[in-house]
Amino acid sequence: MTPNATINVSVSNHYCEPSYASEITSQGILGERVEILEYNPPFTKIRQADGYESWISTDQIYEGIVQNGTDITVKSHFVRIYREPSIFSEGIKDAVIGCILTATIEKEGWYKIRLPDGSRGWAEKKHFGIFPKFSVENIIALAREFLGYQYSWGGRSPKGFDCSGFVQTVFHLLGVSVPRDAWQQQQHNLLSIDYRRAKPADLLFFGKTADCVTHVGISLGDKRFIHASGWVKINSFRESDDDFSDHHLRTFISVNRYRI
Numbered sequence: 651m652t653p654n655a656t657i658n659v660s661v662s663n664h665y666c667e668p669s670y671a672s673e674i675t676s677q678g679i680l681g682e683r684v685e686i687l688e689y690n691p692p693f694t695k696i697r698q699a700d701g702y703e704s705w706i707s708t709d710q711i712y713e714g715i716v717q718n719g720t721d722i723t724v725k726s727h728f729v730r731i732y733r734e735p736s737i738f739s740e741g742i743k744d745a746v747i748g749c750i751l752t753a754t755i756e757k758e759g760w761y762k763i764r765l766p767d768g769s770r771g772w773a774e775k776k777h778f779g780i781f782p783k784f785s786v787e788n789i790i791a792l793a794r795e796f797l798g799y800q801y802s803w804g805g806r807s808p809k810g811f812d813c814s815g816f817v818q819t820v821f822h823l824l825g826v827s828v829p830r831d832a833w834q835q836q837q838h839n840l841l842s843i844d845y846r847r848a849k850p851a852d853l854l855f856f857g858k859t860a861d862c863v864t865h866v867g868i869s870l871g872d873k874r875f876i877h878a879s880g881w882v883k884i885n886s887f888r889e890s891d892d893d894f895s896d897h898h899l900r901t902f903i904s905v906n907r908y909r910i
Contacts, residue, residue, distance in 0.1 A: 655696070655711040656766035657682045660744045661807045662711075664704035668693035674804035675704045676815070676830055680749045681766060684711065700818070702830045712767040719752035719764055725779035727795070727808045731771040735760040742771045746807045748823050753778075784824040784910050789851040793820045793868050796882045805878075813866050816878040817853060820868065826908055832866040841905045845887050846873065848905045856901040863903060 657678040665672040668690040678684065678698060684706075688695035693705045724745050732739040735757060743765060745751065751773075755762035760772050782788045793816075802810025806819050814832040821828045829835050836855045841847060848854060848869035854877075856865040867877030873887040875898075885895040887902075 653686045653713060655684055655686050655694075655713045657684065657706075657710060658712040658766045659710045660746055660749075661809050662706055663804065664696070664702075664706050665693070666704065668695070668705045672705070676702050676804050677806045678706070679807060680743070680745045681751050682749075686711075686713070698830075700827070700830050714766070714768065717752060717764050717768065719754045721750050722753045722761060722778045723780065724749040724751065724777060725781065726777040729773050729777035731763055731765075731773045733771055735762075735772040737774075739772070742769070745773075746809065748807075748819065781823050781825070784821075784826050786849070786851040788824055789820060789868065790870060790876075792823060793876050793882075796820075797876070797884070799878075799882045801878050801880050801882075811878040811882060813878045816882060817866050817868060821908060826910055828908055833863040835866055835908075836863045836904060836906055839907050841907050843904050845899075845902050845905065848873075848875075849907075851907075853906045853908065855903045855906065856898055857903050858901065860903055865898075865901070867898075869905070 657680055660680050662678045663674050664676045666675050684696040684698055686694055687697055692708050694708045695705050697703045724747055727747050729745050730741050731743040733742050752764045753761040754764050759775050761775055763771050763773050799808050800810050803812050805811045806815030818828045850869055850871040852869040854867045854869050854875050855863050857863045867875040869875050876884050884893055885898055886893050887899050
């Protein structure tokens, strides 16, 4: 049986090889469960729920029994976890949107949080909640929340997104599983090779050639799309628009659709 562990930092970097000089391929978030595949101290090879395999710093995961409590999900983009139920208390950890944490006590607008390594802290209750169900409108609204956040290779959190990490995160938060990389995402449900056929919440793929996908964005309809390129931004296929992108028009490959 493959042993399990839990990510014990806000956002963990995952590497192609067991070396900090290696390429960052993806990330994990606090409270995320992973499978342990191999040890090569100070790194551990893991597999995430999306099937992605990579190497993580061993001191950023915790192997232990999942403690009893109530699962609560971070709905704010960022939340600070304090030693005591006061924003003037010492900070001990932070978390990002989508982190699933364990609450043991609710007290006057605060949750007492048990972290994966068993340590405890407090976070304001207002930062937690339930995400709405998938709908086209909710996908677009959530994607727009991240406008302006910077691009970061391998990133899949508000601390930095890459293009496919942005898409995966938005869809995951609303209950739709999407593969990690753009080329993997493009394998599902091809609708058209004409960008004018794209409906809101469809995925748009780009690359130098049709068999070499290198970028992905989310259609907003009306020949516009939101994507992570430098930062999370909106661009247009329409030449008369101020945010027209000739590069993305020339490198467009296909429209694909993910739904529940």
